[in-house]
Amino acid sequence: MQTINRxxxxxxxxxxxxxxxxxxGVLLVMAIxxxxxxxxxLCFWLFSLFLATMVLTWRNLDQLKLTAGRADPVFAGQTAMFPVGVEAPDRLHPAIVVGIAAYEVRIDCPKEQRVTAPILLEDCVRGRVDLPPVTLSTTYPLGLFRAWTRIDLPSHTLCYPKPMTIPLPTHHTMVEGQGASESAAHIIRGVDHFEGLKRYAIGDALSRIDWRAYAKGQGVWVKEFSGQTTTEVWLSDADxxxxxxxxxxxxxxxxxxxTQAQHAFGLRLGAFMISPNTGDAHQTRCLEALALYQR
Incomplete structure (x- = not known):
């Protein structure tokens, strides 16, 4: 959390x-x-109002507290949203403009409350996406002055590569006897077709257990799919x-x-390697590796 000060x-x-x-000035010349x-x-009253407005404009940003929330990862070309929290500890702060060079949002910050301003970054590029310096400004109350400050908030997210479904030509094999794209496509297609149930055996994936049948007291059964294979898939940029x-x-x-097919796979990117596994956590780790590769 960072606090705006003088x-x-x-x-x-x-x-x-x-x-x-x-x-x-014209009124003063006329008066003389x-x-x-x-x-x-009239001249002195207007000038006094000018000075009072300067103080009010300055106070409208003074002592505001800023925090940057967690931004969700995106894919290349998408828009990343950074939640920036603005908190007023002492009084109402109206007409606050929060933004970066290409995007601004206007908020009113009530006393002792936190307001979240969504800062959007469009057309993200693969890699680490850092939140640019955030500018807070205001012209409250009469628009005679503009007060502003620029603050660096430590916040970032990742931009994953944009998924492309068109198969690529391969250099080597990823699964025995098959090209990389052919092997992955075969396994993905195979698990889409349900064939039946079989008795659970040690080593079967827990994710394939028919929990509904188990809850009915019918025993432990495992779902079988056509094309199912125990061959580990290795994904590599060299393929x-x-x-x-x-x-x-x-x-x-x-x-x-x-991951959607619940099939174990590993990932090789140059000298970097992730061992075969499955699940959402494994998918996130692999996507992070793809996002940061050669960055």
Whole structure:
């Protein structure tokens, strides 16, 4: 959490504020030329309002507290959303603009409450995506001044390769006697067709147990699918030809498809290796490796 203070807060007149000061100067010249007390009074009242507005604008950002929440991973080309929390510990702070260079959102921050401003980053590129410096600004209450501050919040997410379903030409084999894309496609297709049930044996995947039959007291049965195989699949960037980004995109598709099929697989990226496994945690680890490879 970071707190805005006088050392990081800046304020300058807006274009309307400069016109306002010019108007006050014209009124002062008129008051001097015509020696008119009412014009003097109007001029000094307007200038006092100008100074009071400067203080109110500055106070509207002072002592605000900022935090950056966790951003969910995205795929290349998608929009990442960083939740930025703004908290007002002492009073209402209205008309606060929170944003980065390409995106802004306006919020009102009530007393002793936290308001979340979603900061969007469009067209993310594979790799680590860091939250750019966040700018808070306000022209409250009259638009005569603009106060602002710029804060670096430690927040990041990952951008995975965009899944590509078109099979790529292969260099070697990934499963005995099959090309990489053919092997993965065969296994993925095979588990889609339910064949029947068999008695549970040690070594069968728990994810394939028919829990409904078990709950009815019918014993422990395991679902069988056509094309089911116990051969471990290894995914590797060296198995495919083409640009690296295209290969990573196809590997991303294979990771998702094999995870959905609940089939164990491993991943090799250069000298980096992830042992065969299955499940959502394994999928996340593989996608993270694909996102950060050569970055």
């Amino acid at each position: 050392r990081t807060l800046y304020i300058l007149p807006t274009r309307f504020g400069l016109i306002y000061v010019l108007l006050c 030329n015509f020696d008119n007390a009412l014009v003097y009074l 495919f030809s083409g640009p690296m980004e295209v290969r990573l995109s196809y590997l991303c598709h294979c990771v998702q498809a094999l």
